Every structure is written in C-alpha cells, then in structure tokens.
Amino acid sequence: EVQLVESGGGLVQPGGSLRLSCAASGFTFSTYWMNWVRQAPGKGLEWVANINQDGSAKNYVDSAKGRFAISRDNAKNSLYLQMNSLRDEDAAVYYCVGDVGWLPRYWGQGTLVTVSS
Amino acid sequence: DIVMTQSPDSLAVSLGERATINCKSSQSVLSSSNNKNYLSWVQQKPGQPPKLLIYWASTRESGVPDRFSGSGSGTDFTLTISSLQAEDVAVYYCHQYYSAPLTFGGGTKVEIK
Numbered sequence: 155e156v157q158l159v160e161s162g163g164g165l166v167q168p169g170g171s172l173r174l175s176c177a178a179s180g181f182t183f184s185t186y187w188m189n190w191v192r193q194a195p196g197k198g199l200e201w202v203a204n205i206n207q208d209g210s211a212k213n214y215v216d217s218a219k220g221r222f223a224i225s226r227d228n229a230k231n232s233l234y235l236q237m238n239s240l241r242d243e244d245a246a247v248y249y250c251v252g253d254v255g256w257l258p259r260y261w262g263q264g265t266l267v268t269v270s271s
Numbered sequence: 272d273i274v275m276t277q278s279p280d281s282l283a284v285s286l287g288e289r290a291t292i293n294c295k296s297s298q299s300v301l302s303s304s305n306n307k308n309y310l311s312w313v314q315q316k317p318g319q320p321p322k323l324l325i326y327w328a329s330t331r332e333s334g335v336p337d338r339f340s341g342s343g344s345g346t347d348f349t350l351t352i353s354s355l356q357a358e359d360v361a362v363y364y365c366h367q368y369y370s371a372p373l374t375f376g377g378g379t380k381v382e383i384k
Contacts, residue, residue, distance in 0.1 A: 189373070191321075199313075199321065199364055201373040213371035249320055256368035257311060259332070261320040 156180040156260045158250045163265030170240050174265060176233040176250030184208075184228040187256055190235045192246035193264075202248070203235065204256065217243075237267070245269040273298050273367050277376035283384040290352040292379045294365035299345045302369065309369035312341055312350045315378075316361045324363075325350065357383060 162174040174190070189204040203214045203224040212224055223236040233250055247266050253259035274297040284290045300309045308328035313321040323332045325341035328348055338353045352359055360383060365376040 198362075198378045199315075199366075199375040201375065204371070204373070213373075215372045256309075256373060257323070257326050258313060258321070258366060258368070259323050259326075261322065263320055 156252075158252065158260055158262035160248060160250050160262045160265035163248065163267045165268045165270060166240055167271050168241060168269055170269075171236070171238045172240065172267060174235040174237065174248055174267075176262060178231045178233065178250075178252065181252075181260075183226075183231040183252075186252040186254055188224075188226060188233045189251040189256075189258065190224060190233075191249045191251050191258065191261075192244075192267075193249070194243070194246040197246075200246075205233070240267075240269050242269050272372055273300065273370060273374050275365055275367055275374050275376035277365055277379050279379060280377070281380040281382065283382045284352075284355045285384045286357065287354050288384075290355050290359070290381055292350040292363055292365075292381075294343075294348040294350070294376050296346045296348075296367055300367045300369040301345050308344055308348070309367055310341075310343070310348050311366045311368060312339075313364050313366060314359075314361045315364065321364065352381070355381070355383070 157179045159177045190202040205212045205224045221239045225234045247264040249264045250262040251258045276295045278293045310328040312325040315321040329341045340351050362378045362380050364378050
C-alpha cells in the first residue's frame with residue numbers, strides 16, 4: 155500500500171523558514187515524480203512544485219520561485235520542501251503527492267503550516 | 272499558465288439524481304503526440320485529503336464507483352455523477368497536468384438537496 159507521510163509543519167513568523175518532509179513507502183520511490191500541493195484554510199488546491207525521479211528537473215509555481223526549494227533523497231525514500239522568507243499567504247496544509255508521471259495519484263494526509271507573528 | 276475554470280461553484284442535488292460539473296481550460300490539454308487529455312478530477316471530502324477519481328479525462332481510477340464518469344476533450348470537460356449518493360458530498364476539482372505550472376480549478380461543492 156502506498157503511504158506518504160508529511161511532517162515538519164508548524165508555526166513560523168513571517169520571514170522565517172521551515173523544512174517539510176515526506177516519508178514514502180509501499181512503492182518504488184525513485185521511479186515517481188513527486189509534488190507539493192497546498193491548500194490555504196477554506197480555499198482550493200494550489201500546486202507548489204514538483205521534482206523528477208533523479209532530482210535533475212524541478213518546477214515551481216511563480217510565488218515559490220526563489221523562496222522554496224524542492225529536493226529528494228531516494229536512498230531515504232524522502233521528499234523535502236525548504237521554505238524560506240515565508241509570508242502570510244504561505245499558510246496552508248501542504249500535501250505530498252506522487253505518481254510515475256505528473257498525475258496526482260497518491261496523496262499524503264498533509265502537514266499544516268501557520269505563518270503568524 | 273493554463274487557467275482552469277469550473278462551474279458551478281456549488282450545486283445541490285437530490286439523492287439518486289444526476290450531478291454535472293463543468294471545467295474549461297484556457298488552453299488545450301490534449302497532447303498531439305499520444306492523443307491523451309492531461310485532465311484529472313479529484314474529490315475532497317470534508318476533513319480529508321484529496322483523492323484521484325478520473326484521469327486522462329475519462330479513465331476511472333481503480334476502486335472508483337462507475338457512477339462517476341468523465342468526458343470532454345481539448346478545453347472542455349465534464350464530470351458526471353449519474354446517481355448521487357450521500358457519500359459523494361465533497362468538493363470536486365479539475366486539474367491539468369499537461370504543462371507546468373500544474374493548475375487546479377476553483378472547485379465545485381456538491382451537496383444533497
């Protein structure tokens with residue numbers, strides 16, 4: 155069974171940093187594209203970033219470029235999102251999502267990021 | 272960026288009746304190389320993470336009841352629930368995975384009338 159478990163969320167001040175992690179199991183992690191998708195409280199879904207199987211290709215939504223960095227460690231079956239210069243509008247539940255292509259097939263339960271002073 | 276526009280924002284349907292949700296993309300998501308539409312539908316029930324229902328515009332994910340169907344091509348797509356059940360109360364999102372940045376529609380909330 156595919157499992158994606160996010161961690162690392164929490165309360166951070168505006169301008170601060172946070173690193174999210176996603177632990178994957180139940181599938182061959184190194185063969186999957188991986189994504190981060192977020193959902194602000196009471197709002198819709200917003201794709202944030204994705205990374206290809208070996209980490210050589212990455213894509214970001216414009217609002218994340220220059221502030222967020224997606225990475226992965228295939229030896230540890232883990233996906234990461236380093237978030238810097240956090241803003242109020244970055245507050246959301248962040249989901250780890252994966253599949254062999256860009257299709258959002260498998261979703262984690264999400265981790266909540268709160269940005270507040 | 273491809274903008275995904277869903278309609279309606281919400282709808283209330285009686286149990287056993289049909290629910291129809293529309294999705295329009297600002298550019299075609301049909302690939303000429305494989306003739307596939309890079310369009311999916313995801314369902315999000317209250318308090319839960321999203322779940323994939325439909326991909327390639329019309330292929331049901333494994334385990335999804337056959338009352339859910341997807342149709343359309345190019346820029347216009349539809350999700351149909353043929354006979355609404357109580358467990359179908361959720362927000363439904365269309366999503367294009369044709370080009371980055373990947374984008375979602377604004378969501379359609381389906382309720383019981």
